[in-house]
Amino acid sequence: MQAVLLWCRHHLLPLLTLLFILGLVAARSLALDLPPAALPFWFPHALLALVLLCLLAMLILPAQIGLVAAALPLFFCLGLVHGWHALQAPTDTQHIAHMLEERSRVSIYGRVLGLVERDGERSRCTLAAYGLLHHAPGMGTKVQPANFIPVSGRVELRVRGQLAAEIVPGTAVMVLGWADKPQKQRNPGGFDAALHYAAQGIDAIMWLQSGNALLRLAEPEPSLAQRLRFVPEKWRQHSAHFLQNNLPPEVAGVYQALLIGSRQGVSPELLERFKASGCMHILAISGLHLTLVGGMAAALLYWLCKRSTWLLIHGHAPTMALVCTAPILLLYASLAGMNIPVLRALVSALLVLCAVVLRRRRLQLHLVAGAALLLLALNPLALFTASFQLSFSAVTALVLILPRLPWFTEKQTAQGRNSRISRIWAAVLSVFLVSLAATLGTLPFMLHHFNRVSLIGPLMNILVQPFLCLWALPLGLLALPVLPLFPNLALAMLQLGGLGIKSALCLLAWAEQLPFASLWTITPHSAEMLLFFLILLLWLQNWPGRNAWRASAALLSAVLLCSLTASLWLPSAKNELRISFIDVGQGAASLVELPGGRRILLDAGGYQQSGYDVGSRIVAPFLWQRRIWRLDAVVVSHADADHYSGMPFLIDHFAPQKLFVSPNSATQNNDNAYFQMLQQAQEQGVQVEEVQGRQLVVAKDDLVVELLGPTSAEETLDLSSNDRSLVLRLRYGRRAFLFPADIAFHREALLQEAAQEGRLQLQADLLVAGHHGSIGSTSPAFLDAVAPQVVVVSAGASRRGTHPASAHLESWQQRGLTVFNTATSGMIETRSNGQRLCVRSATVQQCFE
Numbered sequence: 001m002q003a004v005l006l007w008c009r010h011h012l013l014p015l016l017t018l019l020f021i022l023g024l025v026a027a028r029s030l031a032l033d034l035p036p037a038a039l040p041f042w043f044p045h046a047l048l049a050l051v052l053l054c055l056l057a058m059l060i061l062p063a064q065i066g067l068v069a070a071a072l073p074l075f076f077c078l079g080l081v082h083g084w085h086a087l088q089a090p091t092d093t094q095h096i097a098h099m100l101e102e103r104s105r106v107s108i109y110g111r112v113l114g115l116v117e118r119d120g121e122r123s124r125c126t127l128a129a130y131g132l133l134h135h136a137p138g139m140g141t142k143v144q145p146a147n148f149i150p151v152s153g154r155v156e157l158r159v160r161g162q163l164a165a166e167i168v169p170g171t172a173v174m175v176l177g178w179a180d181k182p183q184k185q186r187n188p189g190g191f192d193a194a195l196h197y198a199a200q201g202i203d204a205i206m207w208l209q210s211g212n213a214l215l216r217l218a219e220p221e222p223s224l225a226q227r228l229r230f231v232p233e234k235w236r237q238h239s240a241h242f243l244q245n246n247l248p249p250e251v252a253g254v255y256q257a258l259l260i261g262s263r264q265g266v267s268p269e270l271l272e273r274f275k276a277s278g279c280m281h282i283l284a285i286s287g288l289h290l291t292l293v294g295g296m297a298a299a300l301l302y303w304l305c306k307r308s309t310w311l312l313i314h315g316h317a318p319t320m321a322l323v324c325t326a327p328i329l330l331l332y333a334s335l336a337g338m339n340i341p342v343l344r345a346l347v348s349a350l351l352v353l354c355a356v357v358l359r360r361r362r363l364q365l366h367l368v369a370g371a372a373l374l375l376l377a378l379n380p381l382a383l384f385t386a387s388f389q390l391s392f393s394a395v396t397a398l399v400l401i402l403p404r405l406p407w408f409t410e411k412q413t414a415q416g417r418n419s420r421i422s423r424i425w426a427a428v429l430s431v432f433l434v435s436l437a438a439t440l441g442t443l444p445f446m447l448h449h450f451n452r453v454s455l456i457g458p459l460m461n462i463l464v465q466p467f468l469c470l471w472a473l474p475l476g477l478l479a480l481p482v483l484p485l486f487p488n489l490a491l492a493m494l495q496l497g498g499l500g501i502k503s504a505l506c507l508l509a510w511a512e513q514l515p516f517a518s519l520w521t522i523t524p525h526s527a528e529m530l531l532f533f534l535i536l537l538l539w540l541q542n543w544p545g546r547n548a549w550r551a552s553a554a555l556l557s558a559v560l561l562c563s564l565t566a567s568l569w570l571p572s573a574k575n576e577l578r579i580s581f582i583d584v585g586q587g588a589a590s591l592v593e594l595p596g597g598r599r600i601l602l603d604a605g606g607y608q609q610s611g612y613d614v615g616s617r618i619v620a621p622f623l624w625q626r627r628i629w630r631l632d633a634v635v636v637s638h639a640d641a642d643h644y645s646g647m648p649f650l651i652d653h654f655a656p657q658k659l660f661v662s663p664n665s666a667t668q669n670n671d672n673a674y675f676q677m678l679q680q681a682q683e684q685g686v687q688v689e690e691v692q693g694r695q696l697v698v699a700k701d702d703l704v705v706e707l708l709g710p711t712s713a714e715e716t717l718d719l720s721s722n723d724r725s726l727v728l729r730l731r732y733g734r735r736a737f738l739f740p741a742d743i744a745f746h747r748e749a750l751l752q753e754a755a756q757e758g759r760l761q762l763q764a765d766l767l768v769a770g771h772h773g774s775i776g777s778t779s780p781a782f783l784d785a786v787a788p789q790v791v792v793v794s795a796g797a798s799r800r801g802t803h804p805a806s807a808h809l810e811s812w813q814q815r816g817l818t819v820f821n822t823a824t825s826g827m828i829e830t831r832s833n834g835q836r837l838c839v840r841s842a843t844v845q846q847c848f849e
Contacts, residue, residue: 014369016075020376023079024383031087079380086380090203096129096153097203103180103797105135108155108206109148109217112171115236115337116163117264118244123159123211124264126202127173135176153203155179163211165241169233170226172217179206180797186583186826189523189625190618192384199340199381232334235484236260239335242483246491250505251498257283258468259476261337273508275450276518278439278457279464284387285336287395290329290349292477297328322353329353335480340375340387347371348395364399368392386449390442397441398434404540405433428462435461440536444529447521451624454518460511464504471500520653522564523625531560567627572597577703577732579766579830582622583822586772586796586803587642589619590739591626592730595703601634601656602728602739604646607796615646620653622827631656633697635707637741638662638725639674648677656686660697662709662726663690691726694760702834704731708760714750722771723747729764733834738764738786740778742771748782755785765837765848766790766830773804773821780811789848790839792828793821818846 008015090097100106109131116125131148157175167173181204185192197205208214239260243252253265263271263283274280301321333346348371372392375382382388435458446453454460475497479490511517524532538553575595582589587606593599601623606614623631631654636644639662651659659681681688689695691709698705708727710719725741740748748770755762767788770777772795791812795803804821812819818839820828825841832838838847 011365012071013366013373016071017369017373017376019072019076020079020082020373021383023076023081024083024376024380026076027080027083027087027380028384030084079376082377083380083383086198090153092152094149094151095203096132096151096155097181099132099134099149099151100179100181100204103178103800105177106179106206107133107135107148107174107176108151108179109172109174110155112167112169112173113154114169114233115240115260115262116167116169117240117262118162119264119267121161123157123161123163125157125163125167127155127157127175127206129153129155129204154201155204155206156197156202157206157208157214159208159211159214161210163214164216166216167214168230168237170222170230172219174215174217175206175208176213177206177208178798179204181205184826186822187618187622188827189621189623190583191621195381195384199379199385232331236335236337239480239483240265242487242490243494247494247498251501254283254468254501254505255472255476255494255497258285258289258473259480260335261285261339261342270505270508273505273512275452276454277460277464277508277511278435278454278518279460279508281390281394281438282461282465282468284391285339285342285345286391287345287348289336289473289477290332290345292474293332294325294329294349294353296474296477298322298325301325326350326353340379340382340385341391343375344371344388344391344395347374365396368395368399386445389445389449393441393445394438397437401440401536401540402433402437404542405437431462431465432458444524444532447524448529451523451621452518452520456511456514456517460507463507467500467504467507472497472504475500521624522567522627522629523621524564528560528563531556535560565629568629575833577730577735577830577832577834579730579737580622580626581768581792581794581820581822581828581830582619583826583828584614584618584646584794586799587614587645588637588741588772588794589614589646590768590794591623592705594698594705595732598632598698599628599630600697600705601631601650601654603635603637603643603741604650605641605643606645608641608645613646613649615649619646619650623650623654628654630654633658633660635660635726635728636662636677637728637739638721639671640721640742641671641673643741644674644677648680651677651681651684651686655684658687658689660689660691660695660707660726662724663692664715664724702733705729706760708751710747717746719747720744727751729761731761732832735766735832735834735837736761736764737766737768737830738762738788739768740770742777744771744776745779745782748777748779752782752785762786764788766792766839769793769804769808771803772799773808774802775805775807778808783815788817789837790818790820790830790846792830792839793819793823795821795823797823799823820844 092098108127108129110127110129113126113128116123118124129151132151133148157177182193182197182202184194197203240256240262243255243259244265246252247255249265250267250270253263253267253270256262256265261284266274266283271280274283298321301324302317305317305320329346329349333342336342338346348367351367351370375388439453439457443453475493479493479497482493483490535553535556538549538556541549543549572595574597577595578593580591580593582591584604584606588603589605590602591599592602601619604615604619606618608614631650634647634650634656636647636659650656659678661678678688691707692715693709693711695707695709696704697707706729708729710724722742722744723746725743725747727741727743728739730737730739740751743751751760751762754760762782762785764786765788767778767783767786767790769791770782773793778791793804800823803823804819809819820839820841822828825843828839828841830837830839836847836849838845840846
């Protein structure tokens with residue numbers, strides 16, 4: 001017991017940080033399970049009683065025991081309260097979050113706070129909102145300042161095209177566009193925009209059609225304090241413009257990421273190369289950047305201090321140089337944007353400076369814990385971001401894992417030798433070991449957030465880091481302070497550093513072609529992530545009986561591997577049908593999981609934008625979260641992008657056996673992307689089948705899945721691309737489901753005629769509204785023929801009023817139908833055992849016996 005208490009006292013700060021983190025996690029779990037501000041009435045009283053007990057224990061128990069026994073639960077309570085408070089809505093009634101209950105057309109005036117990021121197609125910046133005006137339909141765009149409602153909060157502006165160069169940080173502007181609050185997680189495994197933006201202090205997002213929707217406002221000459229406030233961001237803006245205007249786009253984009261913390265100029269293709277090679281972390285401002293800045297500043301300051309005899313007599317030159325380095329680090333962190341990785345690196349660097357000055361260099365884990373605790377105290381929601389988790393897990397791995405790696409002793413031995421080859425080998429091995437330790441420490445979080453790990457990461461870091469971190473980055477950091485006074489000298493430095501960037505990009509392009517450069521996996525459970533760290537602990541520890549512990553680690557590794565791959569080899573024993581209508585915005589994607597384990601994906605398309613893919617951003621994360629490695633079949637109902645745009649990624653990563661398509665669907669549209677998808681599927685060995693007429697996909701006594709394509713007779717008719725859609729009907733037991741894709745009245749009438757002739761059945765308990773609920777589909781006669789109890793609409797919030805049509809909603813309500821809409825409910829899930837049918841969304845569930 002005494003040894004445990006002694007260990008706890010020596011590691012008190014890391015333990016306190018861990019308990020604070022657990023409190024934040026508990027707060028988020030409560031926030032997810034309970035409505036806003038709906039804590040049980042007894043909860044605050046119980047928490048207060050626990051705090052009082054902790055303080056009482058500190059007073060009564062012996063000092064060694066009381067400190068540990070009281071501090072640990074006390075910090076858990078602090079994390080719980082702090083996290084709960086951060087997750088609640090703002091209490092200010094004039095906060096912009098209370099003014100935007102839904103997507104609205106508004107005008108906002110305020111002030112640009114930070115860097116205006118540009119990538120050639122879009123611009124983005126953050127606005128401090130001071131006033132808001134809602135535009136009612138027919139109101140027009142002319143506004144008067146007196147009509148604005150005072151508001152507070154921050155808004156992220158997203159603009160199509162480029163903003164004028166005069167729009168810089170500190171500029172007062174008025175904007176007109178569509179605004180909404182960031183959306184909560186719409187699909188399991190999907191991106192939680194509300195939490196992500198809350199961690200950044202962003203309260204709303206506003207979309208502008210062009211730069212003309214932003215007007216610069218005239219204002220009096222700002223005070224000195226106001227001008228100084230925006231100096232770092234204006235310097236950052238000037239640096240970004242200089243890079244964009246004087247360097248090739250790829251070099252400028254990488255330099256913006258390395259120097260000022262903005263990845264907006266890095267193309268999606270280039271980002272993919274960094275991800276595949278395991279070098280993505282290089283593009284984030286990290287401890288390496290601040291180490292270089294601090295090292296160069298400290299060396300210069302030390303050289304200057306040594307020039308003064310008075311300072312050498314009355315002070316300690318190294319200490320003074322280190323103390324004076326702190327403001328320089330703070331200035332560079334401001335220039336780099338003060339995001340989470342920058343803050344982590346800054347706090348860690350300042351704590352290291354303090355430790356060196358105070359001669360306490362060995363407390364590395366305490367420095368990491370102190371930095372994490374300080375950041376979480378300032379911004380508790382940062383804990384739930386990928387940036388925080390990856391940043392601190394990597395640094396913690398360097399402290400805990402790196403010294404225990406098998407080759408670490410060999411590296412130290414090589415460093416002690418005098419030969420040049422030995423020193424080079426030590427340097428190479430050092431880079432490899434650092435990369436390996438960081439990879440091991442971040443692996444569970446990488447898989448949790450991105451479902452991907454680079455298998456060549458440690459090797460590529462050895463090759464790429466010298467070009468970027470030891471060549472391009474130092475020259476870029478030297479160029480930044482020179483830029484305002486000697487732009488030509490700065491440009492020469494940046495161009496010389498650009499050669500290093502180009503060399504690194506060539507290596508990345510080569511690595512991208514390597515087979516199995518990266519591995520995509522399902523999303524691990526929390527228990528699997530903890531099991532991975534337990535395996536690392538058992539494998540790398542130095543306890544007595546090392547072989548026995550490593551044997552245990554090997555056994556647990558086999559258990560972990562079996563758990564991760566179970567869906568590949570373990571047949572499903574469930575006799576339940578599950579259908580998931582994935583929220584892809586204005587598009588369609590439905591996952592059908594049949595009894596016995598077969599999985600069919602019907603469509604996968606939606607919002608389209610350069611660099612945004614519905615398949616990789618929405619559908620694939622949902623499938624990985626469902627522990628799905630492979631799909632048995634995919635169906636593309638017709639050649640509209642909002643039904644297939646995400647399918648190429650899914651075909652590439654989920655290896656379906658069959659692809660069912662409608663014949664001649666793309667001919668009318670002359671859709672090259674659709675033909676490329678078909679070619680990709682054939683090249684990867686997927687069996688492509690054109691469905692004409694009625695085709696059975698699954699046929700059992702109690703389970704039938706059939707596709708209804710245009711018959712040969714119907715092919716002679718003048719059918720539109722939408723009317724050529726494949727219709728899927730599924731029957732399980734006495735429950736049936738109908739997916740009519742985008743068919744309109746003409747094709748509906750043909751299906752009704754075939755049903756009347758007995759050639760097929762249309763009746764279904766659940767009907768997916770045709771063409772996303774538009775007025776040209778789901779006629780009253782078709783609805784009578786199907787006779788559903790539930791109607792599901794897959795549509796985007798931006799099409800409210802037309803998809804689904806207001807007339808349809810009114811008609812369905814009069815019929816007494818239950819309507820679910822992905823635009824308002826997010827993902828919708830249906831379960832059935834063949835008798836009972838349950839449909840639920842995030843907020844509503846209804847069952848039919």
